[in-house]
Amino acid sequence: MNLHQQALQWAKQYLIEQEQSRILSDTKIVETAYSIVYKIETTKQTVYLKQVPQALFLEPDTLLFLHQQSCKNIPEILAIHRTLRCFIMSASGDISLRHSFKELIHFDQLAQGIEHYTTIQRALENKTEQLSSLGLPDWRLNRFPSLFQQLLQQHALLVSDGLTEQEMTQLHNLHSVCAQHCDFLSKYVIPETINHCDFQENNMLLDKKTGGISIIDWGETVVTHPFFSLNSCLWNLTYFHKLKPSDALYHRLKVKCVEPWLPLYEEKTLLTIFNTSNELLGIYAALTYQRMYAATINQSQTVQQQHLGSIAGCLRTFLKDNK
DSSP states (O other): OOHHHHHHHHHHHHHHHTSOOOEEEEEEEEEOSSOEEEEEEESSOEEEEEEOOGGGTTHHHHHHHHHHTTOOSSOOEEEEETTTTEEEEEOOOSEEHHHHHTTOOOHHHHHHHHHHHHHHHHHTTTOHHHHHHTTOOBOOTTTHHHHHHHHHTOHHHHHHTTOOHHHHHHHHHTHHHHHHHHHHHHTSOOOOEEEETTOSGGGEEEOTTTOOEEEOOTTSEEEEOHHHHHHHHHHHHHHHSOOOTTSHHHHHHHHHHHGGGTTTSOHHHHHHHHHHHHTTHHHHHHHHHHHHHHHTTTSSSOHHHHTTTHHHHHHHHHHHHTO
16 A cells, blocks of 8 residues: 555545544546645535655645634645645535636636635734745845855756756856845835745635635745745736736736735835835746655655756746836
């Protein structure tokens, strides 16, 4: 019996014995190098079993901590098996916004998801030490240029991912630009906090009955500037839904992203900060993929195999944005 089968067996046994439920069905709904997810239907409820590599096994403790801080609109952890690196969580919705939107982006639903997320970010501004103690990587602005430099020093990795020697040289030359952007952002008091590195419309779930939006998939979290993950959310909309930065809807969403920080600065200033943080989005995304590559490097199937060229593509975005 492999680890995935052991995890499923444990989950079923837990639900039968501890939750006093009868199992109606179990269906594997996700299988990648970085996670396997089963949907389990019982006589009492629908739950999800998730199993991840050890380096990414931060989600259950992160969610427990968020609940301790009275954060809402996130899954509830029901049980954890640390040896098998898996956990059971409650269902949080019926359909992702990506699938719900199809051809039309619904501003109100997205705005609700962004509001729930930024409420969590603002609530945890003074909790960075506790977040770091959970194992969340420290990508704060004072470390960001050095993290970029460390990434560039992994020459073999970057070349195997598709970067040319010329692009490598250009990226090394742009290290000072990265530092300048970080210095600019540091001049403004936007407290660094939790960042969901995969915060986007596919990880916002709609409850069809209530219309509520929940945010899932909290395994890829770090401590850094809050606008990085918000910019990443908008970028995903341009990629999957053909939204353009010049569109009025894009601007409305950007304003929604910065709204929670209006007590600190006026909207115009916040949008300037938001736009500057977007100049670093390619590096932020590349660091995210580097983390995923490293977490699965010893597996038969790796994230790099499944997403070859992702780091290179992200760093090319940084090159393009900072010509």
